[in-house]
Each structure stands twice: as structure tokens, then as C-alpha cells.
Amino acid sequence: MKEVRISPGQAALLLFILIWPRYLLLVPSLVAEMAEQDAWVANLMGGFNGVAVVLLLLAVASLAPGKDLIEAAEEGLGKAGGKLLGTLLLAVFLFMTYTTLRASSAFIKETFLRVTPLWANMVLLVTQGIGGAFYGTEPVARAGGITVALLVAGLIPSVALLVGQFDPRLLFPVFARGPLPALRGAPISAFPFGEVVALGMLLPALGGTRRSGPLLAGLLITWVVTGGLLAVDQGILGWYNLSRIPFSFLEGLRVVRVPPLLERIEVAVATIWMLVSFAKIALLFIVQARAAGCILGLGDHRPLIPLLAALTAVFALNVPSQRTVYSRVLFWGGIVSAALQTLLPAVVVLGLLWRRRQVTGSARSGHTPRSTGRRHASPVRARRARP
């Protein structure tokens, strides 16, 4: 299957698409629930996870050029180790897809389409996602570019409206109850930043380490903007109200008294946000199908797209709908996922480094290592043995 390359700008857009929808929708309220007054600090802490994941992915791209994360894992950890890591990675992708589907359809139902059943929203999202996934990575990135541009265009007047309501005093005191609340909230914000791990399955399309500049720049911009938006939200609603409402940015807009025409900005922002969500869901469908395809050793992963999409949709439909239960699922799942998002690429990088060292050592000592990854001779020992 021929891989279509995407431009550096599109790579950065994919990063935006992965982080923003969840960020705008869920993160501020959950972070505020955990970190209370220090929500905005906890959010800034979470951004480090994104930087770590992007750097690890770039390291993987550099050590195993032209391979995705699972293929690289198979190279670094051996066939069985790669499959095991791939399975864990697939679990993380399925969790990301399921929570995105659930949160997006529930938000549409609670906010705009209150009579439309949840399953109808789910059908809409899944159909759009499958359609987008069949088009491929490059069209999704291109469509995402348009929607991100629209989202930014919608956010600028919205933020301008909110500035008058912003009270910086609501951001203080910091660490009034020690650093523990902020540390409790940080994993929640680390989870959406860590979602960039999905790009690990698109590494061949990204074109290796040459994409590092735009990716890191995109991540830093996203980090600053999302951090700024959460701080603005907290400065308008206060941490308690922030923790009560899922789409807190929209809630902040509803506090502003504006002429009726401008009231529609919030609807525009929410609609554009949904379009970005469509792009994200399509991207996640591609990623999880690729991961499953890699694990099963399939040449073409596309037949798996509708299958896995239906699986995640059915699962998303059948979890308890109470927000308390769901937020716990998201909290603990988010913590485990955030840890795995960083740990799994780190293990791959370590495996690849170990492998490279082994290969270098073997080349010096004249041996060729077996593909099982078993160690034959330490490079140090080999060097010592050399006359």
C-alpha cells in the first residue's frame, strides 16, 4: 500500500486536531475538579507530556526511518515484544477513540440537540469518521487545516468578548494547599497532550525527523493557547464553576452579555469545534486500524476501519451515562493512558537504542545478531576483546 506523504504544516495540523477537541470540551472542568484553585498551573504541567511524546516519536523516526511505532517496536524489541507493545498501544488508541466519541456525542446531545438520541449522534460521528478515514491521512489533514483555521477565527472574537469579564485575581493564590492539588490535576491535562502518540502510527507519512520543527512549534503554540484559554476560563468563571460545566469555554461565552447577533458566535465556535472533532475521529479511526493491521500482520488495514469504529461506538454507547461515573472512567483511564502514551514510545526508543548498540557491537566484533533480540556480546566486552 502506497503511503502518501504529508507536508510539515499538515503534520502540525494533525497535532492540533488531536489535542484541541478534547481540550476545549473536557479538560478544564476535570482539571479544575482535581486541582481546584491551581487548575491553570496543573494545565501547564500537563503540556510537558506532549513535549516528551513528540520528542520520543522524533527519536523513533530517527532510529527507525520509514517505520511506524509498532514496526519500530518489532525492530527494537523483537517480534513478540513488538506485538505486545502494539497491543497495549492499540488499547490506548481504542480508549482515546471511545472517550472522544462518547464526549462529542454527549456534548452535542446536552447542548444543542437535546431530543436527538445519543445513538443518532454516534451514528453521525462514526459515519463521518469512517468516511474521513477512508479518504486517508492527507485529506483528513487538509480538511483539518480548514476547520482549525475556522476555529481560530471563531476563537479570536470570542476571546476578545471575554477579556472584559476576565478577573486575574481569580487565578490566585497558587499552591495555597501545597502542590498536591496541581499534581493531581496534571495527569488529566497530560492525557490530551499525550494523544499526539497517535502520530506514531503515521510516522512514515510524516517523513521522519525533518518534521521536527513544525511539530514542536505546533505543540508549543497549542500548549500556550490551551493554557491561556483555561486561565481565561478560570478568570471568568472561578474554579468551582469551571469544574461544574463540561464545555467551560462555551459557558464563559454565555456569561457575556452581547447583542443577539454576537450570541451566535458561541454556536459558531461549537459547530466548528464539532468539525474539528470529525477530523480527529477520522484520524483516530485510521490510527487504530493501522495499529490493529500491524499487529495482525495485514497488508491493508482499511477493512478494519468500520469494524473497530463500530466496536468503539458500541462501547461508548453502553458505558454509564452519569457524569460522575464517566468522569471517573476518564480520570483513571486518563492517568493510565497518559502514562502509557509516554512509556510505550520510551520503551520503543530504548529498545531501538539497545538494538543499535548491539548491532554496532556485533559489527565491531564481526558477529551478526539474531533477529530474536538476544544479546550475544556486549559492545564493551567486544571492545575489550579486540587486540
Add this chain to the structure above:
Amino acid sequence: MSLPRGKLVPLACLALVCMVLSGCWDAEDPERTAHVVAMGVDRGNTRALRVTFQIMVPRMLAGGAAAGAAGGGGGGEGGADAPRVWVRAVETDAVSEGFHLLCEYLPRTPALSHLQAVVMSEQVARDRGVASLWDFLTRDAQARRAAQLIVTPGRAEELLRFQPRLADIPGAGLVALLELAADTGATIATPAGRFGLALHAEGMQPVAAMVEIVPPEAQALPGGQSGSPDRAGGQAGGRTTAAPGTVPPTPEVRAAGLAVFRGDRMVGALPQNESLAVSLTLRRARRPLIRATAPDSGAPITARVLSYRPEIKLMTEGGQLRGQTRLRVAAELREELTPTYFIEPARLKQLERALATALTQDLASALRRTQEMGADVFGFGWWLYRKRPQQWFAVREHWDKIYGRLPVDVQVEVKLRAEGLTSKSPLFPGTPGGDR
């Protein structure tokens, strides 16, 4: 990694069809929607609450009144005097239930997307609090948090049935009146979102605007003006009576100070002058007028505030907390009958001192009254929480009592930066018209 064009087209069509799927359930035709402009909550007769809804009559707003008048209606349902809104009250135990009961009386689906004001009677605010109303407003997806929260000493239903002059939609007129009054400091406009912010803030208690219906016989505002400028009623002893050949006085709506809450319950009220002091301390007034009496002549002095800078803080003296509130005001002189030809610098200082003293008295009075209520609306506790959180957590549980006994120093500084277009008095002795 792309599909052939032949397969993509049906897929794209399917995706587009799915986008209109929601229309099967959530179609909302404007002609089948009833927009609630204002809500009111009173104590009920048969059940706990009586919830009143003011609903727009779209036909009348879209030129139906004018058409009715041209067609010879006048006073009928389609006439020029026909009401632009329809008011309906229901008895219920919960605000949300009241909204659903409204469906029994309406041929349209009620919607809260245009809600502008929520009025609560003082009785309900004191006895039941605003928690249920606040919960309903924050849970509802349509209601905007920009809707103004208003407390009225009388019945909320009466206020919603009242047709103010110069306003097509009473609810919108009420909000416009409130916002203008808030600019002058007569009250503080409190959108539901801002009320909720104060409700959940550490060390701060919320306030809400008070609006009342003033009967014709009591329409005398401070300063001796008649209740309504468009009415030519004479004024005698604070009572307005109609002059021959003029429109007889009718009840009017006016901003009536502030309702003070402790938690979600109303615990007291502040009059207009004290409301101005609170409004200035909380940075909520835009262009208020401050008043005083000239120390020598006893003539009124008024000045319009151009800018102001409030500051509150707490100090620890001998292990005890002591509050300090400081207000620096720059103002423009609006009326002053000086006995000198020009306003001299010394005289200007005298006027500044008089204005500062009047404002200090109002501020001290507002402080004393809120301390009696145990409601820290100024946010001394919030200051402590932000600046010394550990100290705040130690006193947090008893803050209402501590605030009640808190000694507070009040400092007000007024600077008259401008004198208007003239600096000369019209009554200077020796000038034409000045020897009176």
C-alpha cells in the same frame, strides 16, 4: 492510500445524509417556539412556589401592533395598545417543574434562549434562597448566564405584569433600566453568572439588584426630583399629584439598592447611597454621581465620577485582624453655587473634603450594615484568601462572625479634576442676577 472515485461519492453522500439526521428529532420551528423573556419566582398559594413567565408575542413585535392600529383595531387584541408580551403564572414546587407546567398553557414550545431577567421576590429570597433557581439556570442548556438576577420587595409577578414606559418588551425594558441604574451606582447589575461566581468564591458573599414598583403617591426620589421626567405632575411634600390637563401619575419601576446574600439566602438590603459605596468598592459603577452639602452655604454639591480606584486589605495588629478600605476618586464638578467669583483652590479643597466625607459616611454605613448581616460583600475574606491563604484557612469557618466584629478604617479621597464648561457661579454677589 486512497479509494477510487467511484466508491468515494456514495460514501460522501452517506456522510452528508447523516448530517441532517438530527432534524428528525430536534427541528425547532420559530413559529412553534415561545420565547420566555423574563421569569419571576414568588411564594405560592397552593404549592411552594408561584413561577411567572413573561413570553414574547412575536406577531405584536413584528409590526402587528401598527398593522392593528391602521386597520382600525386600537385596544383590541391586534390594536396598538395590545400587549407585546403574555404573562402566565403557574403554581409548583420546583422552578424546573414550573417551566414544564407552562406547556399546559401554551400552543408553542417554551424556550429560554432569550431569557433576560429572573426576578425573585424578597420573601422567597429570604425564606428559600436562590439555590434551586441557580441550579435550574445552570443546568438548562438554553438559558444564558447573562440573564439579570433581580430581587423585588413586592411580588415578582406584579413586576413582570408591569408595562414600563418607553419599552416594547417589559422584560428587556427592566434590564435596560437596571443597567443604566447600575452605571450610576444606584444598584449593581448582577447577571446570573456573576452571582454564581460570588456565590462560590472564597470569602465573598453575593449581592443582587433590587427593583421595586413605586406607587404614584411615593414617587419622590432623593434630590427632590419627581419620579418620572416625562410626567408634569407637581410635587408637594414628597407626593406627586397631577396638574390640570396633564397625564395622571401612574406607578413606576425604579432601582432600589442592593439585596445582600449570605450563601444563597438574602439577609438584608442596602439603600441606594450605600449601594453606590459598595458599587465603587467592587469597581462596578461606571459614571456615578456623588453628592454632598456645601459646609458654609448648605447648598447641594454634585460631582460626576470620572475614574476611581478602590483598594481593600487586611492587616494584623496585636494578633487581631483590622480591615482597611481606601477609595480614590477623580470627579468632575456638576453643580455648585460658590459664593466666590472663581472657584478658588482653597474652596475646591473644601468641596473635595465635603464630597469625601459624604462618601466616607455612606461607605462606613454600608460596612456597618453588612457587618450586622454577617455578609462580607466587600470581599475582605477573599483578599485574605488570595494574599494569606494559610491564615484564611484558619479563620474560614468563622469568617462571618469575624467579619461582623472586624474594625475597618475607611479612607476616601476625592479630587475634582474638572469643573464643567464654566468655573463661575451664576449667583456671585454684584453680578446681574447674583444679588438674590
